[in-house]
Amino acid sequence: MSQIVVCLPTYNERENLEPMLRALGDKGVRVLVVDDSSPDGTGELADRLAQELEYVDVLHRERKDGLGPAYLAGFRHALAAGAELVLEMDCDFSHDPADVPRLVAAAEEGADVVLGSRYVKGGAVRNWGALRRFISSGGSLYARILLGANVRDLTGGFKCYRRRVLEAIDLDAIHSKGYAFQIETTYRALRAGFRVVEIPITFADREVGGSKMSKTIVIEAVWKVPALRVAALLGRL
Ligand SMILES: Nc1nc2c(ncn2[C@@H]2O[C@H](COP(=O)(O)OP(=O)(O)OP(=O)(O)O)[C@@H](O)[C@H]2O)c(=O)[nH]1
Ligand SMILES: [Mg+2]
Numbered sequence: 001m002s003q004i005v006v007c008l009p010t011y012n013e014r015e016n017l018e019p020m021l022r023a024l025g026d027k028g029v030r031v032l033v034v035d036d037s038s039p040d041g042t043g044e045l046a047d048r049l050a051q052e053l054e055y056v057d058v059l060h061r062e063r064k065d066g067l068g069p070a071y072l073a074g075f076r077h078a079l080a081a082g083a084e085l086v087l088e089m090d091c092d093f094s095h096d097p098a099d100v101p102r103l104v105a106a107a108e109e110g111a112d113v114v115l116g117s118r119y120v121k122g123g124a125v126r127n128w129g130a131l132r133r134f135i136s137s138g139g140s141l142y143a144r145i146l147l148g149a150n151v152r153d154l155t156g157g158f159k160c161y162r163r164r165v166l167e168a169i170d171l172d173a174i175h176s177k178g179y180a181f182q183i184e185t186t187y188r189a190l191r192a193g194f195r196v197v198e199i200p201i202t203f204a205d206r207e208v209g210g211s212k213m214s215k216t217i218v219i220e221a222v223w224k225v226p227a228l229r230v231a232a233l234l235g236r237l
Contacts, residue, residue, distance in 0.1 A: 003084040004029040004104060007074030009067055012040045013091040015208040021049055021056055023097035029087070029104075032057045034074045036064040066177030067157070067212075075166050087160045092206035095158040099201050103160040112165050112194035113186060115151065116158030122200030123153070132205075135218060143183045143225045147232075149190055152198055155179045155221070161189070168192050178217030180224035187228055191237055 006029045010017060017033070024031050033050075035043040035058065043060050050056040059077055061070065071088055078086045085107050089095040099116060106114040117123050119140060125133060136155055143154040159182070169188040176184045190196055231237040 003082075004087070005074075005078035005081070005083040005085070006031045006087040006089060006100065007034060007071055007078060008032065008089060008091050009034045009036075009070040009074065010038060010042045010046070010091045011036050011064055011212055012038045012042060013209055014038070014040045014042050014045055016091050016093060016206075017042055017045055018049060020091050020093065020097065021053060024100065025053065025055065027097065027100045027104075029100065030055050030057065030083075032059060032074050032078060033091075034059045034061065034070045036061045036070060066181075066217075068174065068177040068181035071181065072171055072174060075161075075171060079163065079166055084163050085160055086163065086166060087158075089158050092209055094203050094206055096202065096204070099158070102199055103158070106197050106199050107160045107162055110195065111160075111197035112162045113189045113196040114160040115153055115186065115196065115198045116156055116201035116203075117153035117198035118156060118201060118203045119152035120198045120200050123198075124200075124202045125204075126202060127205035128203075139179060139218075139221055143187075143221070146225045146229050147183075147187055149187060151186060151190070151196060154183045154186055156201075156203070157182050158201060158203075159185075161185075162194075165189050165192070165194050168194070176224055177220060178214075179221040180217075183221060183225060184228060187232075188237065191232055 033046040046058040
């Protein structure tokens, strides 16, 4: 396997999967699709494309279990295959595949975790309504204040980890499923003393397929943030 693996979780992303895999084809990465038995056939399509595209692998999971568990399965798979850098990104083109080399370069220049950030200078969000903007930026601010973390975009899902980070943080202890997963992984990396660097990205709303955002995901993040802080204060994190 290449040294660099992009984990791409999918649930009903049939229209987006092929253009996304092709767009990642010249980026010098392997792509690991993690599909939770999408009813729309995304998993079967991924298998067909993996036969054609040598840089693509597919991990099938039995049922929809949230983004967090899908990523954890992907991380373990990538580490077992020897990856030095492991990336996360959405398969809905909210994250621009053209930005992957910038994330990789920042890691190669010395960052332990690179965050594609909407809320640093030069970053932006396109086509989101007021409510989604509020939930996202408000959520990042809430987590930033409660955790005392000097990071602007704690809820984003376009990230690159150095192998040693994923080896050092206790993946088995992470149970977050949605936005909380992004907050928790970055917070654990900070607590472990790793260098987290934000680089600006423009995030665009998805054009095809449906959102999997839910009230449950927001509620999980609301209680999980203080729970993480308490765990840290008790020395359990
Ligand atoms: N394997 C797996 N992938 C998921 C699951 N939930 C979401 N995804 C994928 O994770 C990525 C992000 O999900 P989105 O539905 O775009 O969620 P979001 O970005 O928070 O919301 P929108 O941008 O509003 O759609 C996409 O590639 C989804 O297909 C899940 O339970 N399992
Ligand atoms: Mg999305």
